[in-house]
Amino acid sequence: MISANRNKLQVLLAITILFLLALFWHQNIIEFSNLTEKLHFCQSNVEETTNAAGQKPPSELQLKINEIFQKIEQSLPKVTVGSNWKMSTSGRNSKGTIVNRKDRYCVDEVLTVQYDMFDHLGNRKTYGGDFLRPRIFSPELNAGASGRIEDFHNGTYHIHFTLFWEGNVKVSTQLFHPSEGVAALWRSRHASLGVLGFQGRFKNVNTNTEVITECGFKLKTDSEVCEYIDERDEEAFYCIKPPNLPCGSLNDMRAVDLRSSYLTAEELHLFERSNIGVEIPKNFEFVVVQKCNVMTYFDHHEPGWSSWQKTLLAFHMDKDIMVSYKRHGVPLERYIFYLFKEDKYTSRQIDEIGGGRNTIFAITMGQHFRQFPLQLYIRRALNIRKAIERLLTRSPDTKVIIKTENTRDTNTAVERLSEFHGYCQYLVMKEVFKNMDVGFVDVLDMSYALATENVHPPTHVLENIMSLTFNYAC
Numbered sequence: 001m002i003s004a005n006r007n008k009l010q011v012l013l014a015i016t017i018l019f020l021l022a023l024f025w026h027q028n029i030i031e032f033s034n035l036t037e038k039l040h041f042c043q044s045n046v047e048e049t050t051n052a053a054g055q056k057p058p059s060e061l062q063l064k065i066n067e068i069f070q071k072i073e074q075s076l077p078k079v080t081v082g083s084n085w086k087m088s089t090s091g092r093n094s095k096g097t098i099v100n101r102k103d104r105y106c107v108d109e110v111l112t113v114q115y116d117m118f119d120h121l122g123n124r125k126t127y128g129g130d131f132l133r134p135r136i137f138s139p140e141l142n143a144g145a146s147g148r149i150e151d152f153h154n155g156t157y158h159i160h161f162t163l164f165w166e167g168n169v170k171v172s173t174q175l176f177h178p179s180e181g182v183a184a185l186w187r188s189r190h191a192s193l194g195v196l197g198f199q200g201r202f203k204n205v206n207t208n209t210e211v212i213t214e215c216g217f218k219l220k221t222d223s224e225v226c227e228y229i230d231e232r233d234e235e236a237f238y239c240i241k242p243p244n245l246p247c248g249s250l251n252d253m254r255a256v257d258l259r260s261s262y263l264t265a266e267e268l269h270l271f272e273r274s275n276i277g278v279e280i281p282k283n284f285e286f287v288v289v290q291k292c293n294v295m296t297y298f299d300h301h302e303p304g305w306s307s308w309q310k311t312l313l314a315f316h317m318d319k320d321i322m323v324s325y326k327r328h329g330v331p332l333e334r335y336i337f338y339l340f341k342e343d344k345y346t347s348r349q350i351d352e353i354g355g356g357r358n359t360i361f362a363i364t365m366g367q368h369f370r371q372f373p374l375q376l377y378i379r380r381a382l383n384i385r386k387a388i389e390r391l392l393t394r395s396p397d398t399k400v401i402i403k404t405e406n407t408r409d410t411n412t413a414v415e416r417l418s419e420f421h422g423y424c425q426y427l428v429m430k431e432v433f434k435n436m437d438v439g440f441v442d443v444l445d446m447s448y449a450l451a452t453e454n455v456h457p458p459t460h461v462l463e464n465i466m467s468l469t470f471n472y473a474c
Helices: 002-048 060-074 179-189 265-270 346-351 374-394 419-432 443-450 459-473
Strands: 089-098 110-119 131-138 143-146 148-151 156-162 167-177 196-204 209-216 225-230 235-240 250-257 286-290 313-316 321-324 360-364 399-403 439-441
Touching (some): 089 167, 110 131, 131 156, 131 419, 131 443, 143 443, 167 419, 235 374, 346 360, 346 374, 360 374, 374 399, 374 419, 399 459, 439 459
Parallel strands (some): 360 399, 399 439
Antiparallel strands (some): 089 110, 110 156, 131 167, 148 156, 196 209
């Protein structure tokens, strides 16, 4: 009896063990199956997040860059000069007339001038997109203001001028580039990785070794490359690695003019000096403006800081003020070697400062970026915006002032450094920093109003810049 019970118990134990083994095996099959599904999902996920070229999809930052780029591109003319450049817009053949003509205007009233555009052969233009620079001015008052352009896209423009002061006010509108030139400059700017190259100098003072290699935002080479990458801000810069020297030995950088051109022979005529910034004739000399209501004027002066404009660090001991200047990182258009190690992207410089109610940031960038595709400038501006958002989160009392770039010499290398390139960057600035709690010093508009054509503005323009800047700061 005991033996029989023992046999039953052994059989029951064996069945139990087999059941548990089967269950364990089944669970492992399920788990393995689940794991396989997970691996398959991961693989599918990888496949879904890569395109046909095996590249990752664009990041959130890249998507924003594309959005702003396309917004600007869609606003530009899609025309070509064809086989005869004389079919482009001619400033000399075009004409301006007053729409709302009066004997006298009141201060703060709007003057509207119509411009009808013709080509060099005398034919009426049937589309818009010309790059115009309108302004009103009174030389005896040293006063000027820009106008608002309304493009009807049929060869006719209305320019609206707010009359801010009394007296005899003159009107000037320049055809800076015809629409055909605008389209050519846009195409040229984005036909390459940039028309400015770089050379980096690697050093080892212990072995008295010095090697200069090619550098840039992208390099076409089979050689070993040093990568200087900011993963957070998706910024990258590269240099060909010198033999027997580490990447960390990069010490100096200089720019190199690649002397590249992407304009056709016909397009080059559009950028001859005689065809840039042409004054459009009009059928009046000036308008008379008078006071019709009591107005209050505010006079900002006392530049004070102009003698510090070329220093890197300055102190005002009596007022306990320190001014520190730091340049942005690459690109910098400097054709002799400059120290590279201390340069940082502006977004990183902002991150390093705590901020506070006694701290003021004044940020600008522009001229050095004109020789590269616009996406580089958009990326840098967006990263600066993010850094400002972080700054104002930790120190909301900090004051931040954004300064746009100013105009430069008309005789400059137009394909590389045209005012149109600067205007596109100006549009980026306005788009990126809109709806932010920052001061915006519109120096490009100020330059248009005062008709300055100098990359380093004259004293009276600097005084206006500093006056407006301190108006935001104080």
